[in-house]
Amino acid sequence: MNRNRSKFILLRDDDANFFTSPAALEQAYGFLFQRGLPLNFSVIPLVNTAATTQSKDFGPDTYEPFLPPDVAGPDQTYSLADNQPLVNFLQKLPNKEILQHGCEHKGDRQLYEFEATAPELLRCKLALGGDILAAAFGRRPTVFVAPQDQLSTPAYAMVAEQFQVLSLGWIDRRRLPIKLWPAYFSMKLRQRNYCRDRWHDLLITQHPGCVFSPFRNTRTELARLDDYVRRHDFTVIVSHHWEFFDRHGQWRQELHDLFKHKMLELAQACTFITFSELARQLAR
Numbered sequence: 047m048n049r050n051r052s053k054f055i056l057l058r059d060d061d062a063n064f065f066t067s068p069a070a071l072e073q074a075y076g077f078l079f080q081r082g083l084p085l086n087f088s089v090i091p092l093v094n095t096a097a098t099t100q101s102k103d104f105g106p107d108t109y110e111p112f113l114p115p116d117v118a119g120p121d122q123t124y125s126l127a128d129n130q131p132l133v134n135f136l137q138k139l140p141n142k143e144i145l146q147h148g149c150e151h152k153g154d155r156q157l158y159e160f161e162a163t164a165p166e167l168l169r170c171k172l173a174l175g176g177d178i179l180a181a182a183f184g185r186r187p188t189v190f191v192a193p194q195d196q197l198s199t200p201a202y203a204m205v206a207e208q209f210q211v212l213s214l215g216w217i218d219r220r221r222l223p224i225k226l227w228p229a230y231f232s233m234k235l236r237q238r239n240y241c242r243d244r245w246h247d248l249l250i251t252q253h254p255g256c257v258f259s260p261f262r263n264t265r266t267e268l269a270r271l272d273d274y275v276r277r278h279d280f281t282v283i284v285s286h287h288w289e290f291f292d293r294h295g296q297w298r299q300e301l302h303d304l305f306k307h308k309m310l311e312l313a314q315a316c317t318f319i320t321f322s323e324l325a326r327q328l329a330r
C-alpha cells in the first residue's frame with residue numbers, strides 16, 4: 047500500500063443479533079452515522095440463547111453477554127431476519143457493510159462455533175448463516191468473522207472458498223494450511239497486519255484486540271492503539287455495542303466518551319472504510 051496515502055480505519059461492531067435494538071446501535075454509533083462514517087457490522091444470523099463464552103473477563107461457560115439475561119439459557123435459535131426493525135435500521139444506513147459473524151455463535155463444549163472440524167456441520171452453518179443474511183439484506187456477505195475470532199483449519203479452508211475477506215484477531219499459523227505459511231512468514235517479516243491467500247484471493251486481516259472494554263484500562267489501551275495505527279496502513283478497531291451498557295442496561299458514559307473522542311480524532315487523520323473497500327485498496 048502507498049505509504050503516502052491516508053491511513054484507513056475499519057470500525058467493526060460485533061454481535062448484533064435478533065435481540066439487538068436499533069436504539070442501542072444508535073446510542074453507541076449515532077455520532078458516526080451523523081457524520082456519514084462507514085461502519086462494519088459483524089452480525090449473528092441465527093443467535094442461539096445457549097451460547098456461552100470462555101472469556102476470562104466473564105469466567106468459563108458464562109452466557110454470552112450480548113444475550114439479554116432473561117433469555118439466556120435455552121438451546122433455541124432466533125433469526126436476525128425476524129427482527130425487522132433492526133434489519134430496516136441497518137439496511138437504511140448509507141455507509142455500512144454487513145459481515146457474517148458465524149451462524150449461531152454457539153460452540154460445542156469448550157470449542158467456539160467455528161473451531162468445529164466436521165465439514166458437513168461447517169458447510170451447513172456457513173450456508174444457513176449466509177442465506178439468512180442474504181434474505182435480510184439482499185446480498186450475501188463477502189466478509190467473515192468467526193465467533194471469538196477462532197476457527198479450525200477445516201473451517202478456514204471453507205471460509206477461503208466462500209469469502210473475500212476473513213477478519214481475525216491474530217493469525218494463528220498453526221491453523222493455516224501449510225501452503226499459506228510462506229505468506230504468513232512474509233507478513234511477519236514485513237511487520238504487516240494482513241496476508242493474502244492467493245489460491246482463493248482471500249484477504250486475511252488482524253486487529254489489535256479490544257480497546258474499548260470495561261475490562262481493560264482504556265487509557266493504556268488507547269496508547270497501544272495509537273502506536274498500532276502509527277505502525278500500520280490500516281487498523282481494524284473492534285467494538286461491541288453491548289459493552290457500552292452494564293449488566294443492568296445502564297449506559298457507561300465514561301467508556302463511551304473515550305470511544306467517541308478517539309473515533310472523532312481518528313476521523314480527522316484517517317479515512318474510515320469498509321472491508322470490501324480495504325480489499326479493493328490493497329488489490330491496487
Ligand SMILES: [Zn+2]
Nearest residue numbers: 060061193194
Ligand atoms: Zn462475537
